[in-house]
Amino acid sequence: MPGKPKRILVKGNEAICRGAVAAGCQCYFGYPITPQNDIPEYLSKVMPKLGRVFVQAESEIAAANMLLGAAACGVRAMTSSSSPGISLKQEAISYMAGSQLPAVIVNMSRGGPGLGDIGPSQGDYYQAVKGGGHGDYRQLVLAPGTVQEAYDLVIKAFDLAFAYRNPVMVLGDAIIAQMMEPVAVREVEAPPASEDLGWNLMGKGSRPPRVLKSLYLEDSALAGHNALLREKYASMEKEVLYESFMVNDAELIVVAFGSIGRIAKSTVRGLREKGHKVGLLRPITLFPFPSAVLGALAEQRKLFLTIEHNLGQMVDDVRLAVRKHADSFFYGHLPGNLPTPDDFEQPILQVMGVAR
Amino acid sequence: MNRYQDVIIAGFGGQGVMLIGTLLAYAAMEDGQNVTYMPVYGVEMRGGTANCTVVVSTEDIGSPIIHHPRSLIAMNRPSLEKFQPRVVDQGVVVINSSLVEMELAQKERLKTFAVAANEIADALGNTKMANMVALGAYVQLTQIVPLEAVKQSLKKVISPHYAKMIPANEKALQAGADSVGP
Numbered sequence: 001m002p003g004k005p006k007r008i009l010v011k012g013n014e015a016i017c018r019g020a021v022a023a024g025c026q027c028y029f030g031y032p033i034t035p036q037n038d039i040p041e042y043l044s045k046v047m048p049k050l051g052r053v054f055v056q057a058e059s060e061i062a063a064a065n066m067l068l069g070a071a072a073c074g075v076r077a078m079t080s081s082s083s084p085g086i087s088l089k090q091e092a093i094s095y096m097a098g099s100q101l102p103a104v105i106v107n108m109s110r111g112g113p114g115l116g117d118i119g120p121s122q123g124d125y126y127q128a129v130k131g132g133g134h135g136d137y138r139q140l141v142l143a144p145g146t147v148q149e150a151y152d153l154v155i156k157a158f159d160l161a162f163a164y165r166n167p168v169m170v171l172g173d174a175i176i177a178q179m180m181e182p183v184a185v186r187e188v189e190a191p192p193a194s195e196d197l198g199w200n201l202m203g204k205g206s207r208p209p210r211v212l213k214s215l216y217l218e219d220s221a222l223a224g225h226n227a228l229l230r231e232k233y234a235s236m237e238k239e240v241l242y243e244s245f246m247v248n249d250a251e252l253i254v255v256a257f258g259s260i261g262r263i264a265k266s267t268v269r270g271l272r273e274k275g276h277k278v279g280l281l282r283p284i285t286l287f288p289f290p291s292a293v294l295g296a297l298a299e300q301r302k303l304f305l306t307i308e309h310n311l312g313q314m315v316d317d318v319r320l321a322v323r324k325h326a327d328s329f330f331y332g333h334l335p336g337n338l339p340t341p342d343d344f345e346q347p348i349l350q351v352m353g354v355a356r
Numbered sequence: 357m358n359r360y361q362d363v364i365i366a367g368f369g370g371q372g373v374m375l376i377g378t379l380l381a382y383a384a385m386e387d388g389q390n391v392t393y394m395p396v397y398g399v400e401m402r403g404g405t406a407n408c409t410v411v412v413s414t415e416d417i418g419s420p421i422i423h424h425p426r427s428l429i430a431m432n433r434p435s436l437e438k439f440q441p442r443v444v445d446q447g448v449v450v451i452n453s454s455l456v457e458m459e460l461a462q463k464e465r466l467k468t469f470a471v472a473a474n475e476i477a478d479a480l481g482n483t484k485m486a487n488m489v490a491l492g493a494y495v496q497l498t499q500i501v502p503l504e505a506v507k508q509s510l511k512k513v514i515s516p517h518y519a520k521m522i523p524a525n526e527k528a529l530q531a532g533a534d535s536v537g538p
Binding site for chain 1 (some may be wrong): 385391
């Protein structure tokens with residue numbers, strides 16, 4: 001149909017790749033791990049054909065440091081992995097945050113701890129949102145709930161990374177990675193020509209040297225640096241994204257992100273059909289967190305139930321957001337079990353019954 | 357008017373259940389509907405059974421994973437035994453009666469349909485097309501998407517290398533549809 005964007009049927013992993021290619025990603029550095037292997041597989045075919053860079057590194061650590069190097073040159077670059085591999089990348093992510101380097105990291109998370117399994121899990125919320133590496137830093141965290149969002153948010157991740165000169169993580173899971181959905185795709189952009197962004201390394205020539213570093217030993221230099229970072233992190237607040245579904249007249253609001261958010265949406269629909277006043281708030285940005293909207297809902301004396309595919313992590317942020325007027329109950333679906341809408345029905349009804 | 361249908365498609369690895377799941381998903385997209393396709397992958401695949409879940413709806417889709425499906429295509433006995441108890445009352449169940457005894461069907465509770473998928477495919481010259489026969493029957497019974505959209509989608513999901521197989525697969529889809537209805 002004329003005017004309508006082209007729709008393709010792809011799995012989440014491929015949508016991530018197509019989004020990165022469309023966003024003008026110039027370099028990809030990866031290392032295999034299930035359930036994200038479709039990403040390096042796809043990009044190994046496509047990137048060289050486009051004259052761009054694909055490197056299968058010797059390890060996750062190497063891939064993350066290659067990302068750091070590309071970012072220092074002001075190049076649009078990405079790495080991806082799954083939970084255990086993302087742990088290995090944390091040192092480089094901390095250095096990139098400290099050095100204010102723009103980079104995109106995709107985590108298609110799997111069950112843990114340790115090697116866990118290859119199924120879905122949200123066990124990496126703390127790692128993604130609270131700073132998985134050492135030191136006092138934040139990264140923007142985008143959590144797609146659909147394959148379309150996986151595509152759109154990767155594109156957005158590149159823009160945010162460069163707008164804030166900061167690492168951006170796209171946090172999916174094995175469900176988003178492996179499921180297929182139609183995706184409306186846009187024209188592929190060529191990577192931007194190498195340009196002077198005022199900070200990137202591109203050959204000194206005759207200008208004064210630039211230094212990209214995270215080491216500040218001079219008296220009070222690190223404090224000054226941290227003050228700048230604090231200001232930057234606070235300014236990210238305006239990037240908050242969330243989906244709200246049937247919250248206006250809801251007595252109870254389910255708070256859930258990513259694939260669990262969309263699964264809970266089915267539960268909410270089913271309970272609505274039975275006359276229960278339930279709504280859903282699905283954070284799309286996990287940092288910054290949609291605290292303000294949750295706080296406003298709490299003021300309306302609503303009940304909250306946080307549902308996660310872990311033992312309870314995001315619930316901390318929900319409780320902080322609603323603390324002036326409310327609290328949040330919690331239901332944790334155990335990683336290792338595949339969640340379905342039926343699993344969330346009783347926990348919701350229990351809270352509505354117990355609390356009223 | 358919102359329309360919603362979901363289906364678990366299950367069988368032995370190699371029976372092409374993932375292929376017909378993808379084909380159905382593609383046809384739903386071409387038909388302008390929303391659709392999700394969720395494969396079960398990993399250890400379960402190596403055990404010999406494979407299954408996928410397809411959800412088709414005119415409104416946006418919540419869960420791509422369904423515990424109590426509204427319909428089922430069971431290509432072999434283990435699949436029927438595993439998933440039939442979970443199908444909602446009056447759900448549509450297409451059973452490959454070439455490989456499954458119909459006595460196992462819960463005929464009172466569900467709308468069960470015997471489709472001799474392997475025999476019909478054999479008659480068309482290739483037993484491997486039993487999956488297409490079953491999908492044709494399912495599409496005819498549920499009207500989840502137009503059969504024509506499924507046929508048109510074959511060229512999108514069958515790799516160009518096997519393009520010469522498309523006309524035969526179209527016939528298998530049609531034969532499946534014809535086997536259950538007008």
